[in-house]
Structure formats: structure tokens, C-alpha cells
Amino acid sequence: MSRAEASASQGSGELRDRSRTARLRRTTFRATLLRNELLTTFRRWRTLALLAVLAAVPVLVGIAVKIETGDGSAAGPGSGGGPAFISQITNNGLFLVFTALAATLPFFLPMAVGVVAGDAIAGEANSGTLRYLLVAPAGRSRLLLTKYATVVVFCLAATLVVAVSALTVGALLFPLGDLTTISGTQISFAEGLGRALLIALAVAASLIGVAALGLFVSTLTSSGIAAMATTVVLLITVQILDQIPQLHALQPYFFSHYWLSFADLMREPVYWDELAKNLGLQALYTAVFGSAAWARFTAKDITA
């Protein structure tokens, strides 16, 4: 579809005559477009502030646990309250990575993604730059794809910021070493690091559904603030609905339902069932809302 559009917007005669040069130009152009988008997004003060807030969460958790256990008592209430894995942090700093991701995944991470995704199209429309972007011979589909790719990169970056910050704080405040999986078996620190990386990837993948939803909302309006607010409100609503027992028949289809499944990577052997369900669900949300965003954006009158 994007090829057809590209040829339509470029003029079919020109494309046929110089197809090779055009293709070459297009490839470099695509890379340029993505790079420009990434630079614009990650240079924004708002994005940097979001990342700074995310990086601060593990610092707060780490210091709080350190102070609480300063007198040698166990972390958290004895009954195991608080975010997942919190009781193991004092014995192994690596667990701070898992705790920090478990603490940020329900709200902070998706909120940040919602802000970036909601702003992607609507923000450009709001500031009047969208029509200039569309003047470039890229086609709307490709622009949308580039925007989505940028948001997905942000998902990964945000997750890694939390994980790296948590690992740093964990290494500074707590001992590191071999760790015990939640199934009670021992794994080496290197394998633990590998699992931490897998968990970060799983968390980032958990967010791509929200990213697609945010992008769709973003194509519906030309107010960046409205798009961000709608995405965040949707996010909170779904999380609340996920807690209502009467809706348990619907809950497996909520994008946030399997989010905590990343913890299954800490089982031995790894329990893949829910992880696979989570990935499938995120792929479904991406397909549905991604194509809805495409349908809306490619047929939209751009007035600003």
C-alpha cells in the first residue's frame, strides 16, 4: 500500500523512468526520516523529563529499602506485601531491577508511552508542522510507520532506563551474587543478568499495545494534550476494570492483563504460557489499532 501511495505522490512516470535511483533515494530517505523522528523525540525536554522520572523510581525504592532494613530487619512486611520481589532486594541488588520494573509497569511506564504516542501525530497537527512533514515524498503510511517505530524505540528506551538505573542503585547499595529463582533453584549472577535483560525486553514488549492505542487516539484529534489525556485515561480505566472480579470473562483481552507475566521468566524452568499470551495480545492490539490508525490517518483531511 505504501508503495502505491509513494508512486501516486511522486508521479508514476517519474518513478518508472528512474526507479533505481528513486528506490535508493527512498531507502536513505526512510532512514533519515526515522533518525529525524528519533532525534526530535529524544531531544524534547518533555521526553527527557519523563525518562528522568522513570530513572528516579528505582533510586527511591532502593533508598527506601536500604533505610528500612538498616537495622537488620527484613524488607517489607513479613507477609510479603509491596511490589513483587521486594523482600529479596537486601540479599541481592539484582532484584531491584525486577522490583523497579514491577513497580513502574502498572502506571509510570505506560503513562510515559501514552504521552509520547498521543503526541506523535496530534502534537504535529497542533503545532502546524504535520502538513510540512506530509509535503516530503514519504507517503502517509510510511510517516505513520516511522512514528510508531519511534514510539516503540521509546518503549524500549524507557524500560532500559529503569532497568539500568535499578541495576546501578542495586549494585551501589546492596550485595550482588548468585541468585535464587522464585522456584527456589540457584542461578549464577551472569545468568541472572541475562534474565534481567530478557525481563526488560518482555516489559518493553508489554508496552507496544498501549503505544498502538495511543497512536490511534493521536490520529483522531489535532490536539496533542487531548490525545495524551485520552490515552492515559484509557490506561487507568482498563487497569481499574481489570480489578473487578465480575468482568473476569473480559479481562484476558485487556492489554494490561498479562503484564506481570514477565515475572515468569524468573521461574525455573521458565513458565512460558502467560508470556506467550501477553506477546500475542500485544501483537493483536498493535494490529488492530495500528491498522485503525492507518485507516484514519491516510483518509484524514489535514488542515493544520
Added chain:
Amino acid sequence: MAPYASDDSTTAGEVDEQRSARRKAARYIVPVTVVGVAAATIGLVPALADSGDPDLPKITAQQLIEKIAKSDVQQLSGTVKISTDLGLPNLGGLESGLLSGAAGQGEGGSSADPTAKLTELASGTHTLRVAADGPDKQKLSLLENAAEYSLIHNGKDVWGYDSKSNEVYHGTSSESPERGQDQQPPALPKDFAEEALKAVDDTTSVTVDGTAQVAGRDAYKLVVEPKQSGSTVGAITVAVDAETGMPLKFTLTPAGGGSAVVDAGFTKVSFARPAASTFDFTPPKGAKVTEEKDAGKAADKAWGETPRKAPGKPFGLGEAPKAGKDSGKGSGGPGGMKTIGEGWTAIATFDTGGEGVPSGKAGGEFGGFMDSLGDKVHGTFGSGTVFSTRLVNALVTDDGKVYAGLVTKDALVKAADAGK
């Protein structure tokens, strides 16, 4: 090079405009199709994957029971899903609090104490992972949200590890080698099936009801049904692996209809030897370890008895019918307990010597609460309160007698009338 829309609007006539509006609308077919395909996949794939019941040679119920008895699976690993719906009033956390309290956790207890933990199985749906390698090595893990409770039996050590609170429970099975085997908690379909088959006598009909696929394996379906009327047990279905004779799935449906009271079955199973590291356990640094003897006698006793009783037979399945046979020989149960009738409709009865359930007036607010849980019944015996679940019913008469069994309310009243 301008955006489409402005192209269209400058050149389009009325017909073109209509066409372009239609073309715009047509784009929404894509997301709608995606949703449709996804819904169809979710709906159809399980139906297609269900390749029908496997063709297996015919077998009689007697042969199948012998096959179960002969089955000697030493090595296995798999995932078990247990759903229990006893129809207890939903008290939320209070219920589990009461259960674990009753299980003798009390002060000095540890959240890694198997007694407290495994009573959780008595309600709701749980996923378990099991692994076994001979009689000396077993592991059972209760998968929780971002946490896990593992019970590991390796040689003479028995470890309980609760990852949520990072607490460890340690016991030994050295005193009697047999006990180690007995300590395997009854979570497997096999354990349930054995209890059910103990109840088989002339008051029971046992049939083979075709075949089924369980966890990707071919299995025979054994159906155990009480012949007598008045029992709350509708039927017990056991899916038995055709190759190894191991029960793979256990379903107990109540006579009153509705969903199964107990449904325990493998969703994945493998008869290969599990990795040896599965059964290795070293308490993690900083974990709070509770030794069996520290936990006191209560826990010791509970470890021996309650885990077997609590989740496996929360309703005394298999015990009541057995007790019924005993009573035929004239022996009374413990603590002045007597049983009336035999087989599935056996009713256990004992005299509390008290005043029965405190009712609304006498017992104040607590009485009112108890009244709300039970139903008042009247008969020639007087009056009393019936507490019912989907399987077990109990009648507490106002003069302090208790009648309980896997029988209907009417059967209880009849028993009480007869006892008068």
C-alpha cells in the same frame, strides 16, 4: 506533493467526492477484519485442535482400575491446573485467614509452612508445577502472581520456600522413610483418583465412558457414580493415561448440576526424568528459615496430617463411605462420632452437648451472622440450622446434635428424624 485530501477536494466533482468518501470508509475494513480474524482464531483454534476422542482398544472398568493400581510412574514433570468450587460463602481474605488459622499456624508460624500454604488450594483456581524422580525426590510448586511457593522433598530433607516473603521452612523425613512418600501433598489427579477408588463398593457404579485427550495424551475416561439417591455427588470422572495407567484428570461434578466442584488435571505432562537441579535447594542468603522443631508440635502434627487432609479431602471424600462400612460392624467413630447409613449417603453424627448454633436472639450479633450463613429447618426432631456447600451439608440441631455428609438437605433432616 500535497496531502491527498487537498488534491481530492480541488479536482473532485460530486461523484468523485462520493467515491472518495467510500474509499475512506473502506480503509476501516482492515482493522475490522483484523478483529474478526482474531476472534475467529480464538474461537476456532481450540475446536480445530481438538482432534476428537482418540481410538483406543476397548477395556472394562475392572481392567482400567487394575491398570491404575499397577501404574508405577516414577519420573514425571508437568503442569497441573486445579479448580475448586465448594460453594463456600465468599469471605475473601477472611476465609483463607480462618483456614490457615485452623491449620495451626498461629504464632511462631512461617508463611513457608506447607500447612498454611496448601490449604489455599481448597478454593479457587491454581496452577501447580510438579516434578518427581523416584520416591526420594519430589517437587511441587504453587504458581502465584510474580511469586511461587515450592515444596521440595529431596532425600531426607523437606523444604518449603515462599518466594514472596523470602521465607524457608525446613523439615526432615528421616524418622520414617515411608513418611517421606506420604508427605507428597495430594494435588495430583492421581491422589484424588485413589481416594475416589477407595470408595468403590456395591453402592457405586463404575463404567468406562469412552476416551479423551488430556495434556496431549490418549486417555480412558473412568466414571464413578453413586447408585443411591440423596447423595450430593453427581459423578466422578477420571481420565487415565492409556499408556502408563496414570490418572491425568479428575473431575467431581455435583448432583445439583453446574460446574465441577473439583477439577484437577494436567495441562502438560512429560514422563522424562526431570533435571537433577530441580530438586536442589539451598536457602537463599538472608531468608528466614523456620525449622520443623522450632515451629513446634502443632506444625509437626499438621505437616503429617493436615496437608493430606486439607486440600485433598476438604470434604472427607472417600472417608465418609469408608466410615459407613465401619459402622456396619458396629464401631463408633472417634469422639463419639457415629455414622448412619452406608456408602455415599453415609451421614456422620455427633453430639456437641451444647446448645446448637447460637441463634439471632441468644447469640447477639454473632448469632445473627451464623443465621445468615445457614438455613433454618424444622422436622419431627425439632429445629436446627443447615449449613450447605455444593458438596457437604451439615445440620446442627438446636439441641446440639450435628449431622453431616455428602448428602442433600432432605436426607439430613430424614436422618435427624430417624435418630429421634
